Amino acid sequence: MALEYIGTAFMTALQPFNLLVLILSTLVGLVMGVLPGLSATMAIALLTGLTYNFPTQTAIISLLAIYVGAISGGCQSAILLNIPGTPASAATALDGHPMALQGKGGLAIFIATTVSCIGTLLSVVFVLTLTPLLTSLALKFTSWEFFLLSIFGILICGTITAQASPVKGWISGILGLVVAMVGLDTVDTIARFSYGSVNLMSGIQLIPVMIGLFGFPEIVRAFKRHSDDQVTKASKFEMKKGFSLIFKNFGNVLRSACIGVGVGIIPGVGEDTGGWLSYWATRSLAPADEKDTFGKGNPKGIISTETGNNSCIGGAIIPVLSLAVPGSAPAAVLLAAFLMHGYRPGPLLMSESPDFLYNVCIYLVFASVAMWLVALVLSKLTVRLLGVNKKYLMPMVYALCVIGSYLINYNLFDVKVMFVFGLLGIVLTSMNFPAAPFLLGVILGPMLDSNLRRALRLSDGSFLPMFQRPICIFFLAFIILLILAQLGVFKVLKGKKLAD
Amino acid sequence: MESKTKEMIFSLVLILAGVYITIEGFMIYARAASAPYFITEFTVSPGFVPVILGIALVFFSILHFITCIRDKDRKPGEVIKARFAEAAAWVNANKKNVDIAFTIGAVIIMGVYTYILMELLPFWAATVIFLLGIFFYLRADKWWKNILVAVLGVIAIVIVFQYCFNAALP
Known part of the structure; x- marks a missing residue:
């Protein structure tokens, strides 16, 4: 049966119109990834509304291609400009830009693009194997487990994204809830926080919130930036040398892919963390005499970062498909897009739409191959692209934000919501509060609320059943330990013991 | 302004927001408990989760507030006073900050486009006015280039969305 689904997905992707959409979407994703300030989340959020009129499969192909393109495109500006196009490629700049300064920009881009493609392809293997496993586990979940899973997701996302002060991440998550x-x-x-407004009664739409939180601050920031960044020209690709370097470091590629997938599965933790962790692992495991070469143009740094951040794509899609919990901010938009196109990701996905998993995997394979080809062609134009006047580009992007918000419901109210959340995004950014937990809160809020109250209704208002289920006890223990550890309770206790 | 000062003030705002959410949650509970719903059990009421969220927001905001005023050498009262004084000094010093005023001006133009122009005019007209306004405000380039980019940009957007994607623009 699986082979039949794979074959059908293959044939769908090979249809001329779908191939054209695939190439164009990859190009759009890459361009948005290359341009600093336009993130993958923003790219998918913007284009989700635009794919509304597409046939469902074409829309899914388009969105996945944009996702892969945007995450991969960031490396080019990181290498040539020393400014990562997306946060996911931040670690790429460490070794990529020094390579470009040494006249190896082309080689750096070739390596980064190729391992990005390999990283995505490897993550597809994980999607195919882990999603059914996680889905069968999720079938054992009752309302209590889903309630605790929501809290777990927000807490862990808040902890990781607000590294210095997890409380900030948790507050951001609560605001989203x-x-x-x-x-x-x-x-x-029953209407809540609606103040008699019919628009508010139908709830706050996810896409305008997302565009506002992630896009708006970047647009406004560009207005005050007086950038005089120097763009380094890309040299020749040196494909033979590039392939040989990747082949020699294939262990590094595999390790980074595993890290990326693992990070991707954790709710709300994005591709940037995947990239940094993979870079850190490679640097830590390098021989002592090689450690100093990191940050000075070591290709291993690029290989690990780009494999790590791209394999996060597959990792982030696994919880989307199996639990309806997004693994990263772009995956959150993807979840909303899947819902908009009539799919219901979650534990019942494999029984309701068993073909969907295989469709997503095959489309990801196509998207990563298309990305490899288009990115290498595009890299010849990247220098020009990076020279685009931001004062022209960003107001245009705002007009696209307006359209993206409007097209979800054909309602101007959503555009106003986008603006309000944009202002909130600016406040959160300037206060160093991460936006990802906020977004995850908006996504997981309905799941948390409805499951908790459903469970309480079934138990006549008693919390006791929650403490009688093994999975719940695991989640509870993890949540409590996480909060206590992050608040420094264990450190205080340890300090007291030592003092005694 | 030091980031701790900004965050201290923000945490106070968050505490107030948390208190409001808690009160609103109880009001939702009171509404749900009356006719025609009669949901008297608090834990299954639609007000339950907002109350919990409000309390959690207050709790974590207080924790954050404490972190912001923690200082080994000074008492909390002195730190709070000093931080408020610093905030006031910052506001006074930046009243005429050109960069901040410039950015706020751009945001106001975006707000006018979103709340007024989009309501009154068709998308293409509102967007041309907005783009022209903001290009000139930001001094993007020469005046004829600004006009050209604004007009061509809107034409491209309308062609792509209205005709290629078949989407109805406002």
Whole structure:
């Protein structure tokens, strides 16, 4: 049966119109990835509304291609400009730009693009194997588990994204949950935080919130930037040397792919963390005499970062498909897009739409191959692309944000919501509060609320059943330990013991 | 302004927001408990989760506030006073900050486009006015280039969305 689904997905992707959409979407994703300030999340969020009129499979192909393109495109500006196009490629700049300064920019781009493609392809293997496993585990989940899973997701996302102060990440997540409470509640249809407004009663849409939080601050920031960044020209690709370097470091590629997938699976933790962790692992495991070469143009740094961040794509899609919990911010938009196109990711996906998993995997394979080809061609134009006047580009992007928000429901109210959340995004950014937990809160809010109240209704308002289920106890223990550890309780206890 | 000062003030705002959310949650509970719903059990009421979220927001915001005012050498009261004084000094010093005013101006133009122009005019007209306004405001380039980019940009957007994607623009 699986082979039949794979074959059908293959044939769908090979249709001329779908191939054209694949190439164009990859190009759009790459361009948005190359341009600093336009993130993968923003790219998918913007284009989601635009794919509304596409046939479903074409829309899915388009969105996955944009995702892969945007994550991969960031490396080119990181290498040539020393400014990562997306946060995912931040670690690429460490070794990529020194390579470009040494006249090896072409080789660096070739390596980065090739391992990005390999990273995505390897992550597809994980999607194919882990999604059914996780889905069968999720079938054992009741309302209590889903409630705790939501809290677990927000806590862990808050902890990782607000490294210095996890409390900030948790506050951001709570704010997102509060936003999710706006509108008619899903259990009793009683209006909450609606103040008599019909628009608010139907709830706050995810896409305008996302565009506002992630896109708006970048647009506004570009208005005050007086950039005089120097773009280094890309040299020849040196494909033979590039392939040989990748082949010699294939262990590094495999390790980084595993790290990337692992990071991707964790709710809300994005491709940037995947890239940094892979870079850190490679640097830590390098021989002592080689450690100093990192940050000075060591290709191993690029290989690990780009494999790590791209394999996060597959990793982030695994919880989307199996639990309906996004693994990263772009995956959160993808989840909303899947829902918009009539798919219901989650534990029942394999029984309701068993072909969907295989479709996503095959489309990811096509997207990564298309990305490799288009990115190498595009790299010849990147220098020109990076020279585009931001004062022209960003207002245009804002007009696209307006369209992206409007097309979700054909309602101008959503555009106004986008603006409001844009201002909130600026405040959060300037206060160093991460936006990812906020977004995850908006996504997981309905799941948290409805499952908790459903569970409490079944138990006549008692919390006791939660403590009688093994998976719940695991989640509870993890949540409590995480909070206590992050608040420094264990450190205090350890300090007291030592003092005694 | 030092980031701790900004964050201290923000955490106070968050505490107030948390208190408001908690009160609103109880009000939702009171509404749900009356006719026609009669949901009297608090834990299954639609107000339950907002109350919990409000309390959690207050709790974590207080924790954050404490982190912001923690200082080995000074008492908390002195730190709070010093931070408020620093904030006031920052506001006074930046009243005429050109960079901040410039950015706020750009945001206001975006707000006018979103809330007024989009309501009154068709998308293409509103967007041409917005783009022209902001290009000239930002002094993007020569005046004829600004006009050309604004007009061609909107034409491209309309062609791509309205005709290629078959999407109805406002």
